[in-house]
Amino acid sequence: MKYVVEINGERVNVELDGATAIVNGERLNVDLQSIHGTPVRLVRIGEAMHRVASRRQPHNGRGSYAIDVDGFRYEVLTLDERTRAIRDLSAKSEKDSGPAPLKAPMPGLVVRIAVAVGDTVAAGQALVVVEAMKMENELRAASAGVVTAIRAVQGTAVEKGAVLVELGAAT
Numbered sequence: 684m685k686y687v688v689e690i691n692g693e694r695v696n697v698e699l700d701g702a703t704a705i706v707n708g709e710r711l712n713v714d715l716q717s718i719h720g721t722p723v724r725l726v727r728i729g730e731a732m733h734r735v736a737s738r739r740q741p742h743n744g745r746g747s748y749a750i751d752v753d754g755f756r757y758e759v760l761t762l763d764e765r766t767r768a769i770r771d772l773s774a775k776s777e778k779d780s781g782p783a784p785l786k787a788p789m790p791g792l793v794v795r796i797a798v799a800v801g802d803t804v805a806a807g808q809a810l811v812v813v814e815a816m817k818m819e820n821e822l823r824a825a826s827a828g829v830v831t832a833i834r835a836v837q838g839t840a841v842e843k844g845a846v847l848v849e850l851g852a853a854t
Contacts, residue, residue: 687767689760692807704728742788742820782828782850787841791815796837796848802830803853811835811847827853 686697698705704713714727726733733753740747746762762770791813798810804824811822828850835847 685764686761687764688762690757742822782824782826782852784846784850785810785822785824785848787813787843787845787847788820788822789813789815790841790843791820792840793835793837793847794819796833796835798830798833798848800830800833804828804830804850813841813847822847824848824850826850829853 684699686699688695688697696705696707702712702714704711711728716725716727718725722736722738724735726735735750735752737748737750737759740749740758743758743760746760746766748759748761750757750759792815793811794814795812796810797812798804798808804810804827806824806826808824809821810824810830813820813822829852830848831851832849833847834845834849835841841847
């Protein structure tokens with residue numbers, strides 16, 4: 684099976700075939716072992732052994748994971764070749780209309796607002812923390828921009844799809 688994996692924004696091509704992985708054209712011997720009763724797995728790549736724990740990030744979309752490797756956290760998007768190609772084509776056909784507003788992906792309680800009107804934000808920067816189902820979800824900017832309005836109020840409930848932060852083009 685072939686995948687396109689984005690690790691902290693950098694794309695890597697991965698093909699898995701049993702105990703072999705081909706990563707960006709380099710063939711590697713791999714092995715995966717679960718540690719019973721824990722979310723941790725031991726991953727052997729060549730002679731190196733790594734402790735890995737992963738969690739799905741459903742609020743970031745299909746194929747999105749937070750992965751801890753030997754104590755370092757990575758944001759990973761893993762899609763099969765076909766899905767990645769469809770997303771790339773869709774992205775190319777969309778007209779660039781500037782920064783999109785941050786909307787609540789689920790109903791919840793606004794716990795923290797990390798920005799103020801006038802702040803310049805980078806893509807991926809945390810804007811608002813919403814608590815849903817006893818979990819805090821850090822909502823991030825999809826693209827760089829300037830905060831033009833904050834519609835969320837700390838301590839209040841929001842519905843799915845509610846606009847929390849409006850962003851304008853960075854000057």
